[in-house]
Amino acid sequence: AAAIGTSDLYGDFFRRITEAFHMEGDDDGDHDGMPDRYERRVGLNPEIDDSDDDPDNDGLPSGLECEIGTNPFDPDTDDGGEQDGSEHFAGRNPHYTPDDLMRAPWIMAEPGVQKVFVRYNLPVLAANPSVTPVTYTLELSRAVGQQSDFQVHVPNIQVVSPTFEYMDTDVMNGVPYKYRMVAVGPNNERSAPSNIAMVTPTLDPYPPVGMIMINDGAPTTSSLMADLSIYAMDGYDPEYNFPDRDEFDLMAETTGVARMMISNKSDGSDGKWEPYQTAKNDWMLQPNKMGIATVFAKFRDGAGSESVVYHSSIKVVESPTPTPTDTSTITPTPTETSTPGTPTATPTVCDVGDEDYDLDGNRQVDARDLLMLLEAIAAGEQIPDFNCDGLCNELDLFLMSQTWGLEFGR
Secondary structure, eight states, X not given: OEEEEEETTTEEEEEEOOOOOOOOGGGSTTOSSSOHHHHHHHTOOTTSOOTTOOTTOSSOOHHHHHHHTOOTTOSOTTOSSBOHHHHHXXXXXXXOGGGOOOOOOOEEXXXXXXXXXXXXXXXXXXXXXXXXXXXXXXXXXXXXXXXXXXXXXXXXXXXXXXXXXXXXXXXOTTOOEEEEEEEEOTTOOBBOOOOOEEEOOOSOOSOOEEEEEEGGGOSEESOSXXXXXXXXXXXXXXXXXXXTTSOOOTTOOOOOEEEEEEESSTTOTTOOEEEOOSEEEEEEOOXXXXXXXXXXXXXXXXXXXXXXXXXXXXXXXXXXXXXXOOOSOOOOOOOOOOOOOOOOOOOOOOOOOGGGGOTTSSSBOOHHHHHXXXXXXXXXXXXXXXXXXXXXXXXXXXXXXXTTTOBOOO
């Protein structure tokens, strides 16, 4: 600190007070150069020398992160997309978002038979608009099991278009794997790591598909007790068969639908896994403020693969007020009755083939057939009836979805 002034006695003067500070010996008990209070605040261990550790794998040791003020447990302190170490050693500011040159990829992992498909989004464009986008590669890290650490599995993956996919065949069925990716630029710029994707390859990689219906698809009900119709099947779903990407694996097995979870909440928090069955009666509905009640269903096959969440909704209305009846005694007029003969039951044969789903006759099952079926359901018609239950409803819609895209010879 310094003071400059003028006094009547001495005239102009300049005074400086010199001070210094020192670190108390017990403020850095592990002698790693980082104050104990700092280590406790950020989550480091004040009892061991961890200054050379890099818990967030951003290329900066914890001691240097303490020095420059970055977070030792966040690989991208400014959330701009580029790792702190990549920015710091290139002379950029890891606290300043606009100068980041990379963004983290986003990945998902799909199970296969003795294989895993790791898919990634379109590679990272520069966050800074003044930087020309450049080509880059991807570094794939993998952890085997739920508790193991990540290790670099493939250091240099070239971006492959249009699939944007890497197939990992160095796996074993039934073993869980975790994956993450880092984008690497031509000058070794490194993005923050991607999200972590977890997957377990299996002999039955295809989850069940199914549906749920409330009161046979009725639009409204006056009761909070409902009957649920449930349908699910296990196996390959052609709806997800994208060419050159998800062809059916001939090594796959079908383990069958084993369990289901029915709930009134979309996250399943009020449901439980139970053996699969095709119906549940006297289910208690929970309508929202608009009177709409929705029931959700999820299915699991014998290999543990789980389906997406399916749902069905119904409008809960008040019961109509009954009309009072006349209680006066009325003498009925006798009528002549006769005993009818017992009719002979005619068995119903449900003979529905793939071509029956071609409602407009253009030799393929397409959007026009779907529109015709939806119109029939909305009109309350009884046909088309693909499962021969005397109704035209969501069950028929589900059956049509299994033949979607079929073409027939002309």
